[in-house]
Amino acid sequence: MVTAAVSISHIHKHYGSLHALQGIHFDIPKGCFFGLLGPNGAGKSTLINIMAGLVRSTQGSVRIMDHDVRQQWRQARYALGVVPQELAIDPFFTVYEVLRLQSGYFGLGRENKPWIDELLDILNLTDKAHTNLQKLSGGMKRRVLIALALVHKPPVFVLDEPTAGVDVELRKVLWEFTTHLHQKGHTIVLTTHYIEEAERLCEQIAILDEGKLVALDDKAVLLARYPYRLLRLSLLDRNIVLPTSLQDKVHSFLKDELVLRLHREKDHIGSILDALRIANIQFSDLHTEESSLEEVFLSLTHKDKGK
Amino acid sequence: MNWYGLYTLFGKEVWRFMKVATQTILTPIITVLLYLLVFVSVLEEHVEVYDNISYTAFLISGLIMMSIIQNAFANTSSSLFQSKMMGSLVFMLLPPLSSFEFYLAFIGAAVVRGLIVGLGVWIATLWFLVLPIYNIGILFIFAILGSAILGTLGLIASIWADKWDQISGFQNFIILPLTFLSGVFYRIETLPEFWEKMSYYNPFFYMIDGFRYGFFGVSEISVTISLSIVSIFFVTLTAISLWILHIGYKIRY
Numbered sequence: 001m002v003t004a005a006v007s008i009s010h011i012h013k014h015y016g017s018l019h020a021l022q023g024i025h026f027d028i029p030k031g032c033f034f035g036l037l038g039p040n041g042a043g044k045s046t047l048i049n050i051m052a053g054l055v056r057s058t059q060g061s062v063r064i065m066d067h068d069v070r071q072q073w074r075q076a077r078y079a080l081g082v083v084p085q086e087l088a089i090d091p092f093f094t095v096y097e098v099l100r101l102q103s104g105y106f107g108l109g110r111e112n113k114p115w116i117d118e119l120l121d122i123l124n125l126t127d128k129a130h131t132n133l134q135k136l137s138g139g140m141k142r143r144v145l146i147a148l149a150l151v152h153k154p155p156v157f158v159l160d161e162p163t164a165g166v167d168v169e170l171r172k173v174l175w176e177f178t179t180h181l182h183q184k185g186h187t188i189v190l191t192t193h194y195i196e197e198a199e200r201l202c203e204q205i206a207i208l209d210e211g212k213l214v215a216l217d218d219k220a221v222l223l224a225r226y227p228y229r230l231l232r233l234s235l236l237d238r239n240i241v242l243p244t245s246l247q248d249k250v251h252s253f254l255k256d257e258l259v260l261r262l263h264r265e266k267d268h269i270g271s272i273l274d275a276l277r278i279a280n281i282q283f284s285d286l287h288t289e290e291s292s293l294e295e296v297f298l299s300l301t302h303k304d305k306g307k
Numbered sequence: 308m309n310w311y312g313l314y315t316l317f318g319k320e321v322w323r324f325m326k327v328a329t330q331t332i333l334t335p336i337i338t339v340l341l342y343l344l345v346f347v348s349v350l351e352e353h354v355e356v357y358d359n360i361s362y363t364a365f366l367i368s369g370l371i372m373m374s375i376i377q378n379a380f381a382n383t384s385s386s387l388f389q390s391k392m393m394g395s396l397v398f399m400l401l402p403p404l405s406s407f408e409f410y411l412a413f414i415g416a417a418v419v420r421g422l423i424v425g426l427g428v429w430i431a432t433l434w435f436l437v438l439p440i441y442n443i444g445i446l447f448i449f450a451i452l453g454s455a456i457l458g459t460l461g462l463i464a465s466i467w468a469d470k471w472d473q474i475s476g477f478q479n480f481i482i483l484p485l486t487f488l489s490g491v492f493y494r495i496e497t498l499p500e501f502w503e504k505m506s507y508y509n510p511f512f513y514m515i516d517g518f519r520y521g522f523f524g525v526s527e528i529s530v531t532i533s534l535s536i537v538s539i540f541f542v543t544l545t546a547i548s549l550w551i552l553h554i555g556y557k558i559r560y
Contacts, residue, residue, distance in 0.1 A: 015560075052401055055560045074309070074403040082401055088394025092323050098398075104315025105402035148398060 004063070005030045005156045005187035006051060011060035013046055013211075020046050021057070022211040028189060028204070030155075033182045035202030035219075036191045039301055042208040044191045045085060048160050051189075052082045064156055078106065081154035085161045087141045089133040095144055096120070096129040099151055106152035119147040122177065139170045146177070157181060158189040163197060175201060195294040209301040226296045231260045231272065234285040243279045246272065258283075313408040316399065320416030324382055331420060335378050336427040339370045343435060346492060356494050357525050364439075365519070367432045369491035372453060372518040374428045376511070379421035379454035380482055383413050383461030388474050391465065396558065406552035410462070410545070417458025418451055425450055438522050445530065446521030452537050453514040457482070459544040466548075466557050485511045494527060510540045 004027035013021040021043045028034045038044050049055035051062050053069050053076070061068055067075035090098055099119070103112045120126045123143040128136060133144065142162065149157065159178065163171045178201065182188050192198055198205060198219075205222055207215040215222060235256045242250070249272075251261040262272065269288070276283070324331040347363050356365040390396040399409065429438070440446065464477040488502075489511035495503050506512050507528075517533035520526040526533065552558075 049560075053559065054397065054400055056555060074405075077401060077403040080401075084394070084397055086394045088397055090390070090395040090398070091393070092326055101315055101319050102398055102402070104318075105309075105312045105399065105404060107309050107311040107403070109311060152402075 003027075003029055005032070005065060006189065007063040007066075008047070008051075009061045009063075011047065011050060011062065012058045013043070013050065013055065014058045020211050021050075024060070024208070024211075024213050026206055026213060026216050028156075028187060030187055031182075031185055033178075033188045033201055033203045034190065035198035035205040036189060036208065037195065037198055037205060037297055038191075038208035041210075042301075043211045044208055045160055047208070048082065048158055048189070048191065051158065052080060053077060078152065079155055081149035081152065081157045083142075083145050083149045083157075083159045083162055085164065087138060087145070089136075089141055089144070091132070091134045094130050094132055095125055095136070095147075098133065098144065099147055102148045103151045108152060112151070115153065116147075116151065119150060122180075123147055124173070139166050142166055142170065142174075146174070150181075155185075156187045156189065160191050161193065162190070163192060163194060171197075195297055199294075207297060207300050214300045215296070222296055223290070226299060227264050228261050228295065229264060230289040231262055231269065232287050232289060233258045233260070233276075233283040236282045236284055240281045241279065242281070243275050245275055309403055309405070309408055312402060312404050313412050316404060316409065316412035317415045320382070320386060320413060321419050323386055324416070324420050331378070331382070332424055332427060335374050335424050336431050339374050339428045340431055342370055343367065343432060347435070357523065360523055360525070361436070363436050364523075365494075366492065367429075367436060367438060368519045368522045369515055371425050371428045371432075372450070372515050373486055373489075373491045375421040375425035375450050376453045376457040376514065377482070377486060378424040379417040380457040380461040380464075380478065382417040382420045383458045384465045384474055384478070385461075386416075386465075387413065387462060388465035388468060388471070391558070392471075400558065406549055409552055410459075410549055413462055414455050414458040417461060418454040421454030421457070422450060440522060441524035442521050444521075446518060448534065449514055449518035449521060449537065452534075452541050453518065456510075456514070456537070456541050456544055459541070459548050462548050463544070463551060466551055469557075485509055488512075489515045490527065491515055496527060510536060513537050513540075 006028040008024055008026055011021050011024040012019070024043070024047060036044050036047070046055055050057050051064060051069060053073055056070070061070065063069070064076040065079040067079060069076040093101065096116070099116045103109075103116060117126075120129050123146060125140070125143055125147065128140055133141065136144065146159075146162070157178075162174055166174070175197070178188055178190070190198065190202060202219055205215070205217065205219055206213060217225070230251055235258055238256050246260065249260045249262060249267070251259040253259070260272065262269070343363075343366065346366055356362055387396070390399065404412075432438075460482065464474060468474045468477065488506060489509055490506065495506040495512060498506065513528070513533040513536045516526045516528055517530050517537060520530045520533070
């Protein structure tokens with residue numbers, strides 16, 4: 001029995017001298033809500049495009065629901081729905097017409113009309129069904145792209161930066177919608193720049209950096225792997241001289257708020273508070289914060305250098 | 308074969324040009340009528356073509372074929388290139404459509420547009436002259452092969468091009484000269500010897516000459532030779548375009 005919805009095996013991709021993907025190798029389990037994170041240029045979109053057959057890997061293979069994207073490309077494409085990052089539209093047609101056409105490309109005729117109507121309804125597009133795509137707002141176009149990706153009911157649904165540049169309301173709609181799909185058994189693969197989005201939605205997370213896989217784990221394990229937490233202090237007087245022992249622990253110091261980054265095992269809060277008291281640093285409030293995915297992400301992608 | 312997918316893509320391409328029929332059907336018909344008015348009024352009495360065939364009849368038959376092939380080229384080149392530039396090509400690349408199905412859908416639509424424009428020109432020119440029909444089968448064979456060839460050239464050009472300038476360059480520096488120097492407006496045996504010889508290297512000449520044979524039963528060169536050369540050209544271009552689609556040149560990176 002196949003347990004992986006997507007199986008990525010030793011993928012390399014070269015663009016001339018650029019080694020865009022360097023031996024990426026991991027599985028995405030069936031039914032998982034999977035986050036694919038990484039800074040710009042990490043190779044996320046290239047990897048997704050290889051899954052979709054839009055880009056061909058230089059080496060390695062990808063299987064979607066156990067179908068090789070090169071050898072069994074028809075079955076692999078039936079199993080995959082991709083929401084591309086760009087707001088690409090066909091200016092000749094209305095929302096309903098492009099959905100009907102996209103359904104037809106997948107070999108589905110009139111029998112798929114109820115599902116198209118349902119998609120229009122779920123994505124609040126029913127009243128725009130007969131509007132030309134050119135006349136839609138960016139948010140509405142994004143919804144159409146999602147409907148297009150789902151028109152053939154693929155078991156694996158990939159969203160490449162779906163919330164980039166969309167307003168808060170639409171982002172909420174998209175979160176609810178993808179959660180609903182996940183509950184119905186779809187495997188969801190999400191790439192996003194919004195770390196809190198991945199933290200809230202995803203069960204498993206892979207982090208790419210400069211074409212390499214730098215982390216792959218359950219979200220909880222990944223968070224636990226990061227050994228720091230934050231101590232946030234509201235100072236009564238911002239003109240302070242920090243003891244030498246605390247100076248390398250400063251995470252940020254803005255206005256009256258001092259944030260210290262403490263190692264879970266090596267730094268004891270009691271000792272830290274003692275050091276502050278000896279230095280006569282007074283504060284009105286304090287609280288600790290567990291590490292967030294953002295800190296894990298930054299530490300793994302080496303974007304927190306100097307902290 | 309994904310027959311329904313192929314049928315849908317073909318239908319979408321036909322639907323696309325029918326949505327802008329003024330630009331894609333009516334305008335080329337009017338353009339041809341203008342050619343006809345100008346050339347016939349200036350040259351009718353001065354150019355001799357075949358015995359018992361007027362210059363107007365000769366010209367109309369050539370213009371019909373010219374409009375067929377030019378519009379077939381315009382259909383694939385503009386549709387595919389626009390999709391490529393706007394990014395909507397991705398919606399045709401993600402579904403389970405093979406290179407062959409993709410090719411058939413686009414070329415089929417190009418042939419349909421070519422035939423509709425050709426038929427429109429023929430109907431519009433009835434006001435000038437009723438052309439005799441010697442062999443309707445030959446007419447259809449050359450019309451279909453000619454539009455399929457130009458549709459294929461349009462497909463190759465649109466995949467190769469990175470900007471509109473290159474598409475118009477392909478049209479203006481390759482398609483247009485080859486069309487105008489193919490014997491649409493004159494018999495090539497009336498040309499100076501060098502240009503007459505050069506015309507035999509122009510595959511468009513065989514399309515026009517063979518098509519004209521379908522109307523009049525006479526041609527500058529044996530219709531069998533024309534059909535063979537046009538068929539070889541078609542097969543060669545089809546093979547090239549299928550190979551380009553197969554390797555994903557400039558569309559699947």
